[in-house]
Amino acid sequence: MYPEIALASASPRRRELLQxxxxxxxxxxxxxxxSRQGEESPTAYVSRLARAKAQAGAxxxxxxxxxxxxxxxVVVDQHILGKPVDQADFSRMMQLLSGRCHQVLTAVALLSQHNSQQCLVSTEVCFRVLCAEEITRYWQTGEPCDKAGGYGIQGQGGRFVSRINGSYSAVVGLPLCETDLLLRNWQEQA
Ligand SMILES: Cc1cn([C@H]2C[C@H](O)[C@@H](COP(=O)(O)OP(=O)(O)OP(=O)(O)O)O2)c(=O)[nH]c1=O
Incomplete structure (x- = not known):
């Protein structure tokens, strides 16, 4: 059904989602x-990185x-949260996310020599209020360190999420509905 592609990613989540x-x-x-270039907006930044990964792979x-x-x-009040660099950075992120909603932006780019397509998916995720003790305990699980915003909705971080509006798979790293459309469009144009 789909064309064969290459996935320019080290993320086990993206692999599983494509499978x-x-x-x-x-x-x-x-x-x-x-790294972010100057005053690049969150949407420009995440889109550029998806494209750069596809370009490097191609x-x-x-x-x-x-x-x-x-x-x-993860974007909250125009602050971009990537992966936490250490526990202090992680705690700062959890304090920013506690008791409120934020956006998770996932960009996907598909690229060949003669064609390029991309999409951007924004999902609202809401956290309940977190206490200092559970933030420390969550860090100790090892789960936060390789996740944007310092949490995994699909893992133990799921217990902090009171509500989500949008694409669950996009939060985990690859929006399935939009990726399917991208690939089918691609095939039609080929
Ligand atoms: C918010 C959130 C992010 N994440 C993950 C998705 C991404 O893998 C990661 C964000 O980092 P990315 O830089 O998007 O991806 P990556 O470094 O893991 O992999 P790649 O080689 O493709 O660059 O955070 C979750 O797994 N669950 C979540 O709830």
């Missing part, structure tokens, strides 16, 4: 500088396959 909708893929390892594979790249960030 969930039966997309045939191989992996390509890329190393992309994730160059590495010499454009033999379409390459999919994705990026996820």
């Amino acid at each position: 969930q909708i039966a997309v045939p893929f191989r992996l390509v390892q890329v190393d992309v500088d994730e 160059a590495k594979l010499q454009y033999q396959l379409p390459v999919l790249g994705a990026d996820t960030i």
